[in-house]
Amino acid sequence: MKFPSISIILGLAGLINSLDMTSYSEGPDIDEGFKAYLTELYLMTEDPIVTTTFSDFFTTDGQLIVRATVATGSDEIIALKQRLLPTLGNKRWNHRPNVTTVDSESCTEKVFQVLGVIETSFKGGNCSQAYYSARFHVLKDASGALSMETHAGNLAVYHDFIVEPPVAPTNIACGN
Secondary structure (H helix, E strand, C coil): CCCCCHHHHHHHHCCCCCCCCCCCEECCCCCCCHHHHHHHHHHHHHCCCCCHHHHCCEEEEEEEEECCEEEEHHHHHHHHHHHHCCCCCCEEEEEEEEEEEEEEECCCEEEEEEEEEEEEEECCCCEEEEEEEEEEEEEECCCCCECCCCCCCCEEEEEEEEEECCCCCCCCECCC
16 A cells, blocks of 8 residues: 655645634624634635535525625625636635624624635745635524524625735735
8 A cells, every 4th residue: 555755745735725713803792603603614715616515604695795796696606706716726715814893783683793814825836915804794593593503594795895905916925
């Protein structure tokens, strides 16, 4: 039996999603389970070949909004994700969320706001980062209870309303 060389294993390790939650911090009134919910959502976002396993977070008429680009419903959400993160694997995202707060709450939804850094790396070694602010509109059930169940069709809106600089690669090297 042959075993892959350590260099092959280390090379493949660089292709694995690299979500980093070490700087994640919660403000007041963040529900138990939101960190796990966000972690799973970002892992699905960062995997270039994931499609419906990402879109099943959303309601049937849910929206993924990146700056001014709006995708509504599963097909459009998947298409926008694939436009931003091609399935070829030549581009990778690494989310580094930090400050998480409650933006608003009503009897039908709770809106979480997450600030952080997103690193974009390209095959060949170029890695740059941008700063982001995102809001996640998570729906409550008929009794007004919030569920942090993942892949449950309870995300009405995922809105990256700030991504600065707005293009990748940026002039900010990763790790700065």
